[in-house]
Amino acid sequence: MSAATTGPAPVTVIGLGPMGRAIAATLLEAGHPVTVWNRTASRATELVAAGAAQAATPADAVAASRLTILSLTDYRAMHDILDGSTDALDGATIVNLSSDTPDVTRAAATWAAHHGASFLAGGLMVPAPMVGTEAAYVYYSGPRAVLGAHEAVLRPLGTPRYVGEDPGLAQLWYQAQLTVFLTTLAGLLQAAAMASAAGVGVGDFLPDALDTLTGIPVMLEGGHELAKRLETGVHPGDLSTVAMMGATADHIVSTSHASGIDTRLPQAIKSHYDRAIATGHRTDNWTALYEVIKPRH
Numbered sequence: 001m002s003a004a005t006t007g008p009a010p011v012t013v014i015g016l017g018p019m020g021r022a023i024a025a026t027l028l029e030a031g032h033p034v035t036v037w038n039r040t041a042s043r044a045t046e047l048v049a050a051g052a053a054q055a056a057t058p059a060d061a062v063a064a065s066r067l068t069i070l071s072l073t074d075y076r077a078m079h080d081i082l083d084g085s086t087d088a089l090d091g092a093t094i095v096n097l098s099s100d101t102p103d104v105t106r107a108a109a110t111w112a113a114h115h116g117a118s119f120l121a122g123g124l125m126v127p128a129p130m131v132g133t134e135a136a137y138v139y140y141s142g143p144r145a146v147l148g149a150h151e152a153v154l155r156p157l158g159t160p161r162y163v164g165e166d167p168g169l170a171q172l173w174y175q176a177q178l179t180v181f182l183t184t185l186a187g188l189l190q191a192a193a194m195a196s197a198a199g200v201g202v203g204d205f206l207p208d209a210l211d212t213l214t215g216i217p218v219m220l221e222g223g224h225e226l227a228k229r230l231e232t233g234v235h236p237g238d239l240s241t242v243a244m245m246g247a248t249a250d251h252i253v254s255t256s257h258a259s260g261i262d263t264r265l266p267q268a269i270k271s272h273y274d275r276a277i278a279t280g281h282r283t284d285n286w287t288a289l290y291e292v293i294k295p296r297h
């Protein structure tokens with residue numbers, strides 16, 4: 001007697017923006033039967049040609065698989081799609097890879113539980129073209145057992161990084177990382193505008209700007225020393241003091257102003273230094289800015 005063989009598990013993907021399409025395509029490539037649904041039905045065309053089934057309604061989509069992955073602009077979109085189909089949620093597992101605040105995510109986990117669904121929140125940490133590559137990883141939070149039950153299906157999207165039972169935590173990790181990402185991108189654009197305003201070719205300038213970015217991990221030596229300073233609140237050092245860096249921040253504001261470019265980003269950075277100096281950190285290392293950024297209890 002031969003044991004029954006089971007193939008890759010069916011998966012439903014709701015939301016077919018660039019990210020949802022990449023998720024569905026990756027799951028199809030991994031051999032899963034994939035059911036899709038999207039508000040704008042035409043966005044499913046290529047996936048259907050590649051073998052996906054297109055559900056007629058959100059309820060049909062959720063019913064087609066034990067596991068439903070959501071990839072939507074925000075959690076409001078999840079409610080717009082599923083609030084009228086909550087009967088289908090009983091016994092389902094929802095993995096929501098959409099961005100929103102930790103609080104909204106916690107409320108959604110409660111909502112899902114109320115309707116009998118298991119709920120896992122996730123944050124996919126690469127752009128759509130990199131989904132399914134070695135570089136891809138995904139923060140997950142919520143019940144560990146739910147990730148455990150579906151990890152084999154989710155792993156091809158990106159390496160899972162489980163960050164805790166609190167469903168809001170994956171969003172928190174995601175948004176903290178996106179804080180680094182968005183401010184870095186804004187910094188690159190600000191710097192390019194300054195160079196360009198002076199007649200420097202952006203194409204000539206940007207490679208050096210990227211060298212500055214990739215030099216930061218070396219400067220931070222893997223982050224251990226930085227973590228120690230932030231955790232202890234002790235910021236010794238005379239190489240990169242608040243006074244010296246603050247003077248540079250001031251020069252950047254002045255040069256931006258003289259160049260006619262927007263000064264709001266440099267002003268915001270300068271304000272950190274100004275407040276650190278005003279609260280007695282002039283001779284501390286630049287890491288002392290943390291003391292004016294973090295919450296005061």
Ligand code: NDP
Pocket residue numbers: 014015016017018019020038039040043071072073074076077080081097098099100123124125126127128
């Ligand atoms: P898009 O905003 O391009 O796509 C969003 C999807 O949400 C579409 O399918 C859209 O439907 C649907 N949608 C939005 N509002 C509603 C609504 N009110 N009712 C029904 N459907 C709605 O997002 P992406 O695909 O780029 O990203 C999806 C998620 O992944 C986001 O939360 C994003 O932050 C995250 N992410 C994206 C990355 C990227 O590089 N794109 C990288 C990492 C994370 P319709 O087609 O009908 O408009």
